[in-house]
Amino acid sequence: MGMHGATHIVWDWNGTLFHDNAAVIAATNAAFAELGIPPITMERYRELYCVPVPKFYERLIGRLPTDEEWEVMNATFHRYYAEHRVGCGLAEGVPGLLAAWVSAGRSQSILSLYGHEELVPLVRGFGIEPHFLRVDGRTGPSGGGKAEHMVRHLRALTGVDPARTVVIGDAADDATAARHVGAKAVLYTGGSHSRASLEGVGVPVVDTLAEAVTVAEWLAA
Numbered sequence: 001m002g003m004h005g006a007t008h009i010v011w012d013w014n015g016t017l018f019h020d021n022a023a024v025i026a027a028t029n030a031a032f033a034e035l036g037i038p039p040i041t042m043e044r045y046r047e048l049y050c051v052p053v054p055k056f057y058e059r060l061i062g063r064l065p066t067d068e069e070w071e072v073m074n075a076t077f078h079r080y081y082a083e084h085r086v087g088c089g090l091a092e093g094v095p096g097l098l099a100a101w102v103s104a105g106r107s108q109s110i111l112s113l114y115g116h117e118e119l120v121p122l123v124r125g126f127g128i129e130p131h132f133l134r135v136d137g138r139t140g141p142s143g144g145g146k147a148e149h150m151v152r153h154l155r156a157l158t159g160v161d162p163a164r165t166v167v168i169g170d171a172a173d174d175a176t177a178a179r180h181v182g183a184k185a186v187l188y189t190g191g192s193h194s195r196a197s198l199e200g201v202g203v204p205v206v207d208t209l210a211e212a213v214t215v216a217e218w219l220a221a
Contacts, residue, residue: 006106007220008160009213010153010183012169013112013119013137015191016209017128019091023084024192030080031073037061046194051113051145051173074142082118090126091190097213098131107160109134111153111167111177113146133157146177154181166216168209175203184219186212 011017015024021042029039037060048059057073058064065073101108109132112119116137123129136153154162167178170191178185185203189195198205204219206212 006164007217008106008157008165009101009108009216010150010165010167010178011108011110011132012167012171012174012191013110013123014114015170016168016188017091017094017110018088018122019190020081020085020088021191023081023088026084027077027079027081031077032060034072034076035061035065035069043194046192047197049171049192049197051171053142078115078142085122090128091209093208093210095126095128097209098128101213102131107133107157109136109153109157109160111136111146111149113138113142113144113149115139115142133160145173147173147180150177150181150183154183164220166219168212168216172198172201175201178203184216186215186219188212 014020025042025045028045032039040060048056050056050059054064054070098108110123114137116139119137120135123135129135134153134156136149138149150167154160154165162182165183167174167183167185168188169185170188171193172187175185175187187193187198187201187203187205188209189198189205189207195205204215206215
């Protein structure tokens with residue numbers, strides 16, 4: 001059950017709670033290699049990354065990948081990501097932030113575009129699942145945005161008011177999804193986007209998740 005009148009946080013997972021930048025860039029470059037695209041740096045990735053993901057590839061190679069190319073690149077990405085994610089952990093301070101938010105009588109959940117069947121055991125493995133009302137990953141094809149997933153996620157959260165909800169994520173798409181449901185957003189610079197690319201979105205941008213939580217309290221007050 002949600003807590004009526006209290007601020008609710010919807011957390012993004014990849015690049016936000018889960019600090020997986022190293023796995024993402026390794027998997028991205030493996031996918032690029034399938035098409036003979038030169039590898040890119042994390043800095044370049046964070047300058048150009050966007051969703052839907054095929055649009056990101058278009059920014060890099062000057063055209064959208066064909067359906068066949070997309071299938072190959074997508075499968076390669078997920079295969080290499082699964083290998084490299086084992087060396088990644090939670091972002092700094094995450095367990096304490098999550099516990100403190102719940103202790104203060106507030107609620108939180110996770111909504112991710114990472115596959116649901118992979119996401120849930122990963123969250124559970126870090127011992128943080130009890131802090132969340134729901135943990136929802138993507139079901140269906142990958143590559144799209146988060147807005148419609150956000151609609152379904154909030155509908156499933158009994159007692160959570162979108163107007164008192166703040167989405168915390170690392171991508172412009174998180175802010176888009178928040179606007180789609182009438183929620184607010186805070187964007188974090190530790191993940192897939194550079195600060196410069198986030199600052200044009202029109203929502204608060206922070207450098208730590210502790211700052212993100214502080215701003216979320218203020219936004220929903």
